[in-house]
Structure formats: C-alpha cells, structure tokens
Amino acid sequence: MKEHFQDILQYNQHFNQLLIQNYLENKLIWSEKSKNLLNHILNAHQIWNARILNQNKFEVWQMNADDLLLKINSENFINSSNILSERELTEIIDYKNSKGDKFQNSIQEIFFHYINHSTYHRGQIAMLMKQAGLEPINTDYIFYKRF
Template structure:
C-alpha cells in the first residue's frame, strides 16, 4: 500500500511542478482564479501534512510568493513521504478544520483526500487555461504512467 501512495505522491508532485512551471512562464495569462487555485493546491497539502506532523499551517487561500512555489511543492512532497514512511496509515488524526469544526480521519484517508483534491483543482485550472487561450496540460494519471 505504501508503494502505491509513494507513486501517487510522485504523480501529484510532478504535475504540481509542471503547473508551476507553466504558471511562471505565462503569468500574464493566468487570471486571479487560476493563481488562487494553484496556491490553494499547494496550501491544502501543506495544511494536511501539518495536521499530521503538528507544525504551523498555511492559510487555505493564501497567495505564496512566486519564487517559493516550487520549494513549497518539494517540501510538501518530502513531508508527505516522511509521513508515509514513519507513520501507520491506519493512525487516526484528530484535527480542526478551517471553520473550527473538529474531525478525525486516518492518515490513509488524508493522503487520498489531498491527492484527489489536487487532481480536482488541476482540472479546474486546465479548463480556465483553455478559456484564456493557453494549452492545458493533461494531468491524467494514466498519461503520467505512460511516460
């Protein structure tokens, strides 16, 4: 199971990094919503990691400096791999969401959630890219595996 999650985390990081590269090369074409969603993808993974490893978390919708995006993506990946290697996937994490409500989920559920969450928002960005005349990237998992 851990090997499968390592693969999914690598997939997630790869396409986040590609999206960051495209953003940095086309900042003038990216609108506010696209920029917000890109930052939100990175922020969400950092927040979920921080709930597990008990560190200070980002704001859900904070805008990060452009020059830090790749570093944040890499740090997110490394922290997620560390969690995967050092913690039990069945371990239950108690946390408070951004609205202040208390919840509990397993590490497995959390990892699956933020990977799926990232995929969802990358799809939204792809649609928005097309609307502004940019060629969207195909971030489907199967295309990643075909490389």
C-alpha cells in the same frame, strides 16, 4: 499500499511542478482564478501535512510568493513521503478544520483526500488555461504512468 501512495505522491508532485512552471512562464496570461487555485492546491497539501505533523499551517487561500511555489511543492512532497515512511496509514489523526470543528481521519483517508482534491483543482485550472488561450496540461494519472 504505501508503495501505491508513494507513486501517487510522485504523480501529484510532478504535475503540480509542471503547472507551477507553466504559471511562471505565462504569468501575464494565467487568470487570477487559476493562480488562486494553484496556491490553494499547495496550501491544502501543506495544511494536511501540518495537521498530521502538528506543525504550523498555511491559510487555505493564502497567496504565496511566486518564487516560493516550487519550494512549497517540493517540501509538501518531502513531508508527505516522510509521513508515509514513518507512520502507519491506519493511524488516526485528530484535527480541527479551518472553521475550528474537530474531526478524526486515518492518514490513508487524509492522503487520498488531498490527492483527489489536487486532481479536482488541476482540472479546473486546465479549463481556465484553455479559456485563456493556453494549451492545458493533461494531468491525468494514466498519462503520468505512460512516461
């Protein structure tokens, strides 16, 4: 199962990187909503890693400097990969959500959640890219596996 999650983490990192690169090349065309969603994807991933690692968390909707986006994406991937290699997927994590409510979930559930969350928002960005006249990036998992 860990190999499967590592594969999905690589998929997630790959398409986030392509979106970041597209944004950096087309800043004037990307909508503000698309930029917000891209930052949100990276922030949410960082937040979930930080909850597992008991580290400082980003804000859910914070805007990051453009020149830090690739670095954040890379650090998210590295931190998730380290969690995957050092921790058990069944380990239960106690955490508080952004409203301060307490919850518990396994690392496996958390990983599945934020990967699914990222996929959802990448789909929204694709729609917004098309509306802005850009060619959307097909970020479907099966396309990643065809490379």
